[in-house]
Amino acid sequence: MTVELSKGDREKTVVSGNERIGVVTDVRGGRAYVDPEWDNVDEGLRETLDWTEDDDAHTVEESAFATAQNDELRLRSDLF
Template sequence: MAQTFNITDDEVGKKVIAADGDEIGLVTEVRHGTAYVDADPSLTDKLMSKLGWEHTDDDAYPLQKSEIETITDDEIRLRQM
């Protein structure tokens, strides 16, 4: 069974890390239980597409809870995509 995460303002400032260890970005805000990520400029279009971020023109991209594997004090690690 998938774990359910409660996303709060405590996540602001945490690194977002892909399953392979690459840094994706930084959580800049939380709105209505959704973390928004300032994406690393080096992200590939393929990864942006997998995250559903390819058609978003915002400065911060929404991170879906279903993509999260774990949350620690320092980072949010994503599931294998």
């Protein structure tokens, strides 16, 4: 199942496993722009998402999401 991101996904929580890893600040071009919660983003997930704390923008492609429900977007478990 593929998630189609929309402007309505702004401010949704991004979840990986049982961890809240950030909040969507914007959606553009099939990508969610995320404000990370660094304490909850382990090294493996940082590598998978290609995120560093030095970057200005932290994005997640819509193909990386398994589900979009109510107030959360859940990452696919097979990513890491």
